[in-house]
Amino acid sequence: MHTPLRYQATEFDCGPTAILNAVSFLFPTEEVPPEFVKTIYQYTLDDVNDLGMPGRMGTSPSALRHLTEWFDRYQIRTGYPMHCEFYTDKDVSLKKDSPLISCLEQGGAAVVKCILECEHYVTLTGIDGEYVHVFDPYYWDIDFGKKGIIRVEDRPREMNRKISRSIMDCVDMCDYAFCREEDRTAMLFYKEGKGPNFSSQ
Numbered sequence: 001m002h003t004p005l006r007y008q009a010t011e012f013d014c015g016p017t018a019i020l021n022a023v024s025f026l027f028p029t030e031e032v033p034p035e036f037v038k039t040i041y042q043y044t045l046d047d048v049n050d051l052g053m054p055g056r057m058g059t060s061p062s063a064l065r066h067l068t069e070w071f072d073r074y075q076i077r078t079g080y081p082m083h084c085e086f087y088t089d090k091d092v093s094l095k096k097d098s099p100l101i102s103c104l105e106q107g108g109a110a111v112v113k114c115i116l117e118c119e120h121y122v123t124l125t126g127i128d129g130e131y132v133h134v135f136d137p138y139y140w141d142i143d144f145g146k147k148g149i150i151r152v153e154d155r156p157r158e159m160n161r162k163i164s165r166s167i168m169d170c171v172d173m174c175d176y177a178f179c180r181e182e183d184r185t186a187m188l189f190y191k192e193g194k195g196p197n198f199s200s201q
């Protein structure tokens with residue numbers, strides 16, 4: 001069964017939450033191996049603040065790169081039907097034929113770094129002619145009141161926001177825009193078949 005996507009528990013865990021949401025969007029609960037959850041939390045929340053306290057700056061792009069490699073090694077070792085790719089900088093865009101566009105058009109999911117007052121991770125689950133379908137793990141019970149940012153309340157297994165392409169792909173540091181080109185980060189998830197049923201093991 002596909003469960004509703006989840007919200008972060010603290011001010012800092014958008015990274016692991018967004019990654020889990022990408023997996024949960026693609027696979028029902030019974031097809032998600034428990035080691036995914038353990039490994040995601042093991043390698044995220046790695047960024048330290050000025051006092052050296054881990055997790056207080058969230059999750060670094062290096063952690064996403066490492067998890068991408070871990071997921072692909074897991075696929076090779078077990079045959080689990082999910083492939084991941086990692087992109088940075090100018091390769092993260094909504095330009096025609098970009099890796100991100102290709103992933104979403106194939107029914108995949110993506111975790112991207114954007115701006116929401118500070119750097120923040122969200123899950124992308126689809127795209128249409130005007131909007132990117134986004135699940136933001138930070139819980140807001142208000143409308144932004146900004147053109148191009150639409151609150152979605154009736155699709156909890158897929159999205160809670162629709163963000164216009166022009167907002168998300170702009171270089172200005174506005175809410176839900178990708179970061180500056182040199183700081184952009186994306187982790188792409190492709191489903192390549194039905195997963196095993198772990199509930200019967």
